[in-house]
Amino acid sequence: MVYYSLNNPQLTAPFREAVIQGIAPDKGLYVPEKISALPVAFFEEIENMTHQEIAFNAINQFVKEDIPDVALHDILKKVLDFDFPVVPVEEHVGTLELFHGPTMAFKDVGARFMANCLGYFSENNNEEVTVLVATSGDTGGAVANGFLGVEGVRVVILYPSGKVSDIQEKQLTTLGQNITALEVDGTFDDCQKMVKTAFLDAEITQTKKLTSANSINVARWLPQLFYFLFAYKEAKSKGDIVFSVPSGNFGNVCAGMVAQKLGMPVKHFIASTNVNDVVPKFMNKGEYQPQPSVATISNAMDVGDPSNFVRIRHLYQNDFERLQANLSSYAFNDEETKQAMERLHRQFNYIADPHGAVGYLGLKKYQEQHPYSYGIFLETAHPVKFLDVVEDTLGVKPEIPPQIQKVMDKQKQSFKINSYVELKSFLLVN
Ligand SMILES: *Cc1c(COP(=O)(O)O)cnc(C)c1O
Numbered sequence: 492m493v494y495y496s497l498n499n500p501q502l503t504a505p506f507r508e509a510v511i512q513g514i515a516p517d518k519g520l521y522v523p524e525k526i527s528a529l530p531v532a533f534f535e536e537i538e539n540m541t542h543q544e545i546a547f548n549a550i551n552q553f554v555k556e557d558i559p560d561v562a563l564h565d566i567l568k569k570v571l572d573f574d575f576p577v578v579p580v581e582e583h584v585g586t587l588e589l590f591h592g593p594t595m596a597f598k599d600v601g602a603r604f605m606a607n608c609l610g611y612f613s614e615n616n617n618e619e620v621t622v623l624v625a626t627s628g629d630t631g632g633a634v635a636n637g638f639l640g641v642e643g644v645r646v647v648i649l650y651p652s653g654k655v656s657d658i659q660e661k662q663l664t665t666l667g668q669n670i671t672a673l674e675v676d677g678t679f680d681d682c683q684k685m686v687k688t689a690f691l692d693a694e695i696t697q698t699k700k701l702t703s704a705n706s707i708n709v710a711r712w713l714p715q716l717f718y719f720l721f722a723y724k725e726a727k728s729k730g731d732i733v734f735s736v737p738s739g740n741f742g743n744v745c746a747g748m749v750a751q752k753l754g755m756p757v758k759h760f761i762a763s764t765n766v767n768d769v770v771p772k773f774m775n776k777g778e779y780q781p782q783p784s785v786a787t788i789s790n791a792m793d794v795g796d797p798s799n800f801v802r803i804r805h806l807y808q809n810d811f812e813r814l815q816a817n818l819s820s821y822a823f824n825d826e827e828t829k830q831a832m833e834r835l836h837r838q839f840n841y842i843a844d845p846h847g848a849v850g851y852l853g854l855k856k857y858q859e860q861h862p863y864s865y866g867i868f869l870e871t872a873h874p875v876k877f878l879d880v881v882e883d884t885l886g887v888k889p890e891i892p893p894q895i896q897k898v899m900d901k902q903k904q905s906f907k908i909n910s911y912v913e914l915k916s917f918l919l920v921n
Contacts, residue, residue, distance in 0.1 A: 492506055492523050492553045492555070493523075494506065494521040494524065495521065496515035497519040497520045497802070498517045498518065498519030499519060502515055502517055503524070505557055506554050506710075509709050510609065511609070511702055512702065513707060514707055520707055520802055521709050522802055526552075526749060526752045528754040529548060529753045529754050533548060533754070534727075534756065537720070542721055543571055545717065546567045546571060547564060547567055549720055550567075550714060553709075554608075566608065567604075570714070571600070574591045575588065576591075578841075580835065583858065584866050585726060585729075585866070585867050586847060586850075586851070587868070588870045589870060590870060590876075592633075593636045593894055594633045595873035595892065595895065596791075596871065597871040598634075599633045599637065601633075601706065601714050601715055601742075602630075602711060605637070606634075609638075609641065609644050610642060610643065618643075619700070621702070621918065622638060622703070623686050623690070623701050624648050625648075626648055626649070626655070626679075627655070627679040627790060627793070629659065629876070630704070630791075631659070632663055634646060634704045635648060635663055639668055639669070641669065645670075646669060646670045647917070648670070648673065649673045649682040649914070650672065650674060650675065650679075651677055651681065652677075654678065658878070658895055659876070664903040664905045665901035667904065672904070672906070673908050675907075685914050688911055689918060692915065706740050706742030706743075706798070707798055712746060716753070718869070720750055720753075720755060722734070723750075723757070731758040731863070732756070733757070733857060734761065734868075734869065735761040735850045735851070735853040736760065736763065737764075737853075737868075737869060737871055738763060738792060740798045740799050741762065741797040743869070744762045744803070745806070748760065748817075751817075759864070761856075761857050762820040763850045763854070764821070764823075765792050765793070765822065765823060766787060766823075767784055767793055767795055769797060769800075771820040771821055771822040774815060774819065782795045787824075788825045789828060789848075789849050791871070819853075820853075821852070821853045821856050821857075823852045827852060828845050828849055828852070829845075832845065836885050844871075844877045844880075845877055846871045846872055847869070847870035847871060854868045873889075875892065875895055876895075
């Protein structure tokens with residue numbers, strides 16, 4: 492598959508290059524040159540297929556010149572070794588739980604897939620790749636875990652000191668091997684700024700191959716389409732399906748739209764956000780106006796200029812009316828989110844994390860007008876990952892699952908840095 496830059500369709504790269512570069516040299520996002528629908532029989536018979544078979548059929552066209560079938564099967568087997576259940580919540584509503592992976596966040600699949608692709612590419616190549624990421628919490632843990640022990644790849648994670656939860660910090664700082672955590676005396680924005688500066692610093696890029704591991708990277712973005720197919724497999728008998736996706740950078744919901752382009756029957760998408768409502772406003776008025784991000788209890792979605800939204804507009808060839816027919820977007824504040832968490836717990840005995848609760852709210856809002864659909868909201872993180880909010884709101888202590896307990900008992904290891912100069916010398920020397 493050829494990918495091209497959204498800034499310039501003439502600027503193309505094969506999958507392998509697109510993954511190693513992360514972003515096109517002109518800073519445009521890469522998109523696949525074309526998306527071919529799967530045979531109708533694939534969707535008719537999907538319930539007879541394993542997750543690995545479904546994923547293989549769905550992703551093969553995007554990677555096949557660069558990853559042979561056998562290697563792709565191998566990668567998918569490693570990536571998809573946990574469950575993705577659709578749990579019934581109330582009539583016409585289920586939740587797709589995406590938190591059963593090693594770090595209990597939905598980013599596990601994308602991070603592992605990208606890590607295994609880079610690992611495969613480095614097998615015949617002795618040049619080391621450095622994955623440089625800034626995290627406000629969830630991304631770092633999933634990336635660290637996904638890349639742990641992958642040969643030819645080292646990972647450097649920057650996080651703001653004192654501003655991630657204990658669980659998140661342990662997930663970043665206790666792995667060792669090819670993973671290094673840099674604890675920055677500053678905010679998440681400071682971390683992100685340093686990372687961006689490094690990508691533009693010729694002294695570094697001349698000697699080190701740097702790439703990013705956020706959903707800008709096609710190898711992290713595309714595998715998220717598996718979730719929607721897995722949910723479809725489980726829920727297809729329930730009628731017209733609508734998906735509500737708690738959204739920050741809009742990579743996940745955009746991947747769902749790719750699944751739809753592959754031919755998956757879906758009635759509508761809902762992108763649910765917290766008060767960072769650039770997209771809900773856009774869907775109302777057709778004007779895209781980035782804003783500084785605002786801190787909320789669903790902090791993995793505190794994004795003021797969602798990076799993947801250009802990919803969504805591109806999928807609809809910038810046809811606003813067609814996009815509106817397929818996507819609704821609603822924003823909710825923290826008070827509403829907590830009320831939804833309470834309602835889910837009290838009425839339906841379901842403990843949702845704040846992100847899932849935002850997804851639930853968007854779904855209910857859509858279903859007010861469209862009561863006959865079967866709605867699935869995506870639960871993107873396990874409630875223990877947002878323990879304080881869950882305990883304060885619901886007055887219950889969710890049980891700490893074993894994969895979290897395991898890291899809580901380990902020793903933190905990090906290097907403190909407080910300036911770009913320190914980051915640079917770390918990257919050049921190590
Ligand atoms: C990253 C994240 C999101 C947002 O996903 P996008 O693809 O950026 O829209 C939602 N919930 C959780 C828990 C996340 O970590």
